[in-house]
Amino acid sequence: MGIRMLSQTKHFTPRETKLGLVKSLLIPKLDYCSNIYLGASRAAWKEIELAYNSCIRYIFDRRRYESVSQYKSNVVGSSIENFLKYRACLFIYNLLRYKQPEYLYEKIIFTKSLRNRVLQIPSHLRSQYL
Template sequence: MALSFLSFNDQKTEVMVFGPSGSCDPPKMDLGVLTPHIKQSVLNLGFKMDSDFKLDSHISSVVKSSFFQLRRLTKVKPFLSQQHFETVIHAFITSRLDYCNSLYFGISQSSLSRLQLVQNAAARVLVGARKRDHITPVLASLHWLPVHFRVHFKILLFVFKSLSGLAPPYLDELLSPYTPARCLRSADQLLLEVPRSKRKCRGERAFSVCAPKLWNALPLNIRQATSLSIFKTRLKTHFYSQAFIHV
């Protein structure tokens, strides 16, 4: 690095060591000048990543900041129409839930539930529902997809953009069309190759693995969408029917 006239910023340098899955502490390693900078979680573009990919620290930060903002928004609600107040909620709350939410794929249900509590609270504040009111009809009336479906929506959006030449090359390289060994009906189903993964908790959460699985599970008419707007409309309709089938 010295030959390239580069140096570490001691105040911003963070190093994360990935060890065996499930280990509480990172493995002890001597990385020289980097050793003092080893941390269990690091911050990159506002997202907190930990070595076990549980994302607990980031989710806690999102939940805390979202509820703080929501309490502040309740004070301005009397001065805004419901339409304008919903726009404000999307700007301050939904944007936090959606930021890098594709990384939430594969996290525990308890962690997703914490994020869902934020969306539920925002919906109740918007429509003036009571805490004990069932939240599913409220979300359905607002056409808000639950957090779980929003995560899948974001990943599938990346897939469609990649297949349409609208995504960066590094994403395009992670997807391959499915080519059967012999002539089968699945050859013209616009399916993707699903690579094998050795690790369920980590490998199956990689974009190259989870994205083809989600894509192949979609109805054919969604995969055949001819434009981004048509794809988003059909995908949201599909997820809406799954999320609120009993409403």
């Protein structure tokens, strides 16, 4: 819906403004809950990729079936899948380093053995993890 509203003025808006609008209005919607996307199926990733391609078509004035692969790195620096994986890695780093959010950090179980320093995440067997 957001891209449809923006596309009404795409002929009057300069490319830099379109890029700014996409980065501030649409990419955060794709980035929201990006940590959940890591376990998504290929079909779900395809839907996310299609939304991202629509944003690229809006910015660079491309038609519906034109290839946008050459423009993908101009928006977020990589493909949307790699961008969302990067964001998930940042979330995990901040979780382990700064212990924020605290309620998630408390769910992590660290092993005591120096030989086997593996991070174990508990499975969701009870309603308290939902």
